[in-house]
Amino acid sequence: MAEPGFEVSRSGERCEGIARGIDRAHLTRLRRGELRVERRVDLHGLTAAEAQRELAGELADAFAAGERCVLVIHGRGLHSDAEPVLRDGVVSWLTSGRSAARVMAFVSALPRDGGPGASYVLLRRARRG
Numbered sequence: 001m002a003e004p005g006f007e008v009s010r011s012g013e014r015c016e017g018i019a020r021g022i023d024r025a026h027l028t029r030l031r032r033g034e035l036r037v038e039r040r041v042d043l044h045g046l047t048a049a050e051a052q053r054e055l056a057g058e059l060a061d062a063f064a065a066g067e068r069c070v071l072v073i074h075g076r077g078l079h080s081d082a083e084p085v086l087r088d089g090v091v092s093w094l095t096s097g098r099s100a101a102r103v104m105a106f107v108s109a110l111p112r113d114g115g116p117g118a119s120y121v122l123l124r125r126a127r128r129g
Contacts, residue, residue, distance in 0.1 A: 006095040013116035015091055016107035019100075026105050030069075030120045033110040037120070038067035043074045048089050055093055063102045063123050070121045072106075073114055090119060 008017035018027045029035055041058040043051040055072060062070050074086040094103050102123050109118035 005100060008091060008095065013087075014108040015087075015116075015119070016105070017091065017095060018105040019103065022104050026122055027107060030105055030107045030122055033113070033120070035069040035120065035122065037069050037071045037113070038062065039070045041070060041072045043072065043086050043090075046086070048086065051086050051089060052093050055090065056097070056099055059099050059102055059121070059123065063126055066126055068123050068125070070123065071109060071113055071118055072121055073118045075117045087116070094119075094121060 005020050006017045007020060008015065016027060016031070018024065039058065039062045041055060043054060046054060051074070059070065072090055074090045091106075093099055094106050104122045104124050106119050106121045108116045109120055113120070
């Protein structure tokens, strides 16, 4: 379930979200693939619990390193018995807990980066000093 601090919208397999109060121009730039991906996180083959830990750790490391754009590869969930576990989980994990404080926006990736089987995540700038 998404935190109240995010606006999340879905259209078919595609999903995007933005933290409340963030300029929507950031979302537009993400949608267009205009930001350079600085880190890739591949969650294929992990259980939901493993994927959640991996994603949280990688986002924390990226944030601490001052990286802004992370590509999260979660798959489309075509081999899941029910709903796409990782794809849907990523949305929940990005919008809740400690990760939510680091995330500005996220959007399904362009076809060149995995389409709806991956998401671009834009992180806030780490405060220095």
